[in-house]
Amino acid sequence: xxxxxxxxxxxxxxxxxxxxxxxxxxxxxxxxxxxxxxxxxxxxxxxxxxxxxxxxxxxxxxxxxxxxxxxxxxxxxxxxxxxxxxxxxxxxxxxxxxxxxxxxxxxxxxxxxxxxxxxxxxxxxxxxxxxxxxxxxxxxxxxxxxxxxxxxxxxxxxxxxxxxxxxxxxxxxxxxxxxxxxxxxxxxxxxxxxxxxxxxxxxxxxxxxxxxxxxxxxxxxxxxxxxxxxxxxxxxxxxxxxxxxx
Amino acid sequence: xxxxxxxxxxxxxxxxxxxxxxxxxxxxxxxxxxxxxxxxxxxxxxxxxxxxxxxxxxxxxxxxxxxxxxxxxxxxxxxxxxxxxxxxxxxxxxxxxxxxxxxxxxxxxxxxxxxxxxxxxxxxxxxxxxxxxxxxxxxxxxxxxxxxxxxxxxxxxxxxxxxxxxxxxxxxxxxxxxxxxxxxxxxxxxxxxxxxxxxxxxxxxxxxxxxxxxxxxxxxxxxxxxxxxxxxxxxxxxxxxxxxxx
DNA sequence: CGCTAAATTGAGGTAGTTCAACCAAAGTGG
DNA sequence: CCACTTTGGTTGAACTACCTCAATTTAGCG
Numbered sequence: 001x002x003x004x005x006x007x008x009x010x011x012x013x014x015x016x017x018x019x020x021x022x023x024x025x026x027x028x029x030x031x032x033x034x035x036x037x038x039x040x041x042x043x044x045x046x047x048x049x050x051x052x053x054x055x056x057x058x059x060x061x062x063x064x065x066x067x068x069x070x071x072x073x074x075x076x077x078x079x080x081x082x083x084x085x086x087x088x089x090x091x092x093x094x095x096x097x098x099x100x101x102x103x104x105x106x107x108x109x110x111x112x113x114x115x116x117x118x119x120x121x122x123x124x125x126x127x128x129x130x131x132x133x134x135x136x137x138x139x140x141x142x143x144x145x146x147x148x149x150x151x152x153x154x155x156x157x158x159x160x161x162x163x164x165x166x167x168x169x170x171x172x173x174x175x176x177x178x179x180x181x182x183x184x185x186x187x188x189x190x191x192x193x194x195x196x197x198x199x200x201x202x203x204x205x206x207x208x209x210x211x212x213x214x215x216x217x218x219x220x221x222x223x224x225x226x227x228x229x230x231x232x233x234x235x236x237x238x239x240x241x242x243x244x245x246x
Numbered sequence: 247x248x249x250x251x252x253x254x255x256x257x258x259x260x261x262x263x264x265x266x267x268x269x270x271x272x273x274x275x276x277x278x279x280x281x282x283x284x285x286x287x288x289x290x291x292x293x294x295x296x297x298x299x300x301x302x303x304x305x306x307x308x309x310x311x312x313x314x315x316x317x318x319x320x321x322x323x324x325x326x327x328x329x330x331x332x333x334x335x336x337x338x339x340x341x342x343x344x345x346x347x348x349x350x351x352x353x354x355x356x357x358x359x360x361x362x363x364x365x366x367x368x369x370x371x372x373x374x375x376x377x378x379x380x381x382x383x384x385x386x387x388x389x390x391x392x393x394x395x396x397x398x399x400x401x402x403x404x405x406x407x408x409x410x411x412x413x414x415x416x417x418x419x420x421x422x423x424x425x426x427x428x429x430x431x432x433x434x435x436x437x438x439x440x441x442x443x444x445x446x447x448x449x450x451x452x453x454x455x456x457x458x459x460x461x462x463x464x465x466x467x468x469x470x471x472x473x474x475x476x477x478x479x480x481x482x483x484x485x486x487x488x489x490x491x492x
Numbered sequence: 493c494g495c496t497a498a499a500t501t502g503a504g505g506t507a508g509t510t511c512a513a514c515c516a517a518a519g520t521g522g
Numbered sequence: 523c524c525a526c527t528t529t530g531g532t533t534g535a536a537c538t539a540c541c542t543c544a545a546t547t548t549a550g551c552g
Contacts, residue, residue, distance in 0.1 A: 067388070069396050070478045073396040074396070075396045077388050077391055089384065089385070092377055092378040093381050093385065095485070097385050131338055131377050134377070134380065135335045135339050138383060138384035138387060139339065139343050141387035141388060142313070142323050142344060142387060145387060146313045146321040146323075148391060148395045149394045150320070150439060151315060151319075184529085184531085185530075185531070185532095192395070194508080195508075195510075196530090197508095197509075197532085198508060198509075200532060200533090201532090201533090203531095232315065232316045236295075236343055237343040239339050239343070399539075399540075430497085430498065440541090441540070443540090443542080444541070450500085
């Protein structure tokens with residue numbers, strides 16, 4: 001296989017967590033021209049109102065999409081890890097209706113819209129797969145809405161931790177039930193519609209109940225079953241290829 | 247034009263609110279085989295876990311997608327009006343991760359997945375347009391997340407009313423600033439993550455402030471500018487073709 | 493007219509917020 | 523390698539936006 005851009009393997013790994021890829025499709029992905037970039041933490045990649053002409057692949061690191069209210073309150077809309085293309089929607093929605101930024105130092109790879117369009121033209125199944133990816137994105141939004149709108153803080157946090165664990169596991173960044181969780185409590189709060197203070201207290205509850213342990217950035221899930229129950233977590237909405245037997 | 251299924255005009259009108267359609271594309275849409283159905287209010291069309299083989303076009307009426315928590319709390323995820331295909335995502339996500347139901351008596355038209363796939367195959371631009379539609383869907387989810395997570399009840403309700411007005415206007419179901427709003431306060435609450443009682447009180451506030459009047463199902467926007475301000479409403483996220491000069 | 497669903501009101505409670513302080517860990521520059 | 527600074531985590535206390543429950547009124551409809 002003529003791998004010109006090995007960074008694309010992150011993308012391939014992620015897409016394969018969603019659907020199988022043919023050899024020729026992988027080869028075509030690897031031939032995608034990339035513009036590489038290394039960024040610090042807390043850097044904006046795109047801002048609301050921007051009109052991008054390329055998409056951003058997260059090769060390594062942690063990114064999030066977010067919106068800021070007129071009163072300066074931030075809502076994080078999604079987290080993104082290795083293999084994700086958080087702004088894939090910009091292929092068909094010209095103007096960004098939200099911002100995209102890094103949470104930790106990250107490696108990014110930018111792909112021209114034109115190159116993606118011609119890739120999908122020559123490989124329609126990849127086009128469907130990208131569409132499917134944006135649909136899964138939307139499914140996660142829906143699940144977050146349920147959490148923010150109708151679940152207690154305790155349940156919400158448990159749910160998010162479950163989701164992160166499963167997503168990281170799907171791209172093999174997890175060994176056993178231990179994750180590197182590079183997200184501050186303030187960021188968790190912004191994602192869940194909670195204050196930092198309350199996130200802190202609920203995390204203590206989760207620890208007190210023996211569901212997790214949290215030292216520095218290391219999250220260890222001590223009781224996966226009870227954490228799933230607490231968060232009412234059912235991974236079906238992630239539409240992964242192999243239902244993870246966690 | 248060989249209009250076999252005039253119900254499709256609702257779909258065409260809606261798609262044209264998003265992007266222009268070629269004559270041949272409209273003709274192809276009109277040739278789509280439809281299975282028509284008339285339903286009462288509060289009927290489930292699809293339930294979580296279902297594996298549909300057709301999509302549901304709302305010809306007339308009002309539908310919503312929703313999820314129910316283990317504790318029996320409902321979160322409404324989206325409202326759908328004439329021309330919408332609320333379960334378009336089922337083309338690529340086999341298992342429903344939420345339910346779909348009517349809010350009032352409605353006319354529905356079901357389209358086989360196969361027919362949609364071959365339509366998109368022969369008219370790739372329509373495929374892109376459907377994709378775009380699901381992306382706008384996701385943009386609305388994002389906006390709702392911001393509201394539920396970070397805005398006050400007052401602001402949230404104002405925002406939702408703005409959104410409904412603009413969406414109805416885009417498919418020409420609104421004259422001036424008066425809408426038929428066939429949604430109960432309980433349903434508004436389920437959409438916004440609020441209790442019925444609180445929705446009621448905030449609606450009174452909005453009336454007291456002279457922003458709206460609400461008699462029965464008739465919503466009249468008395469002060470569009472102040473309602474927009476109250477809801478921090480910017481229609482950009484709806485990605486409509488013509489930015490409505492409301 | 494009677495029935496039912498929806499809207500409205502009151503009162504009391506609580507899950508979450510805000511503010512402000514303090515502590516701990518992790519860099520960073522000298 | 524240590525003092526210094528910064529960032530993130532933790533705690534307490536006061537507050538409030540919103541919830542729950544339960545009753546009452548109003549509106550729609552056969």
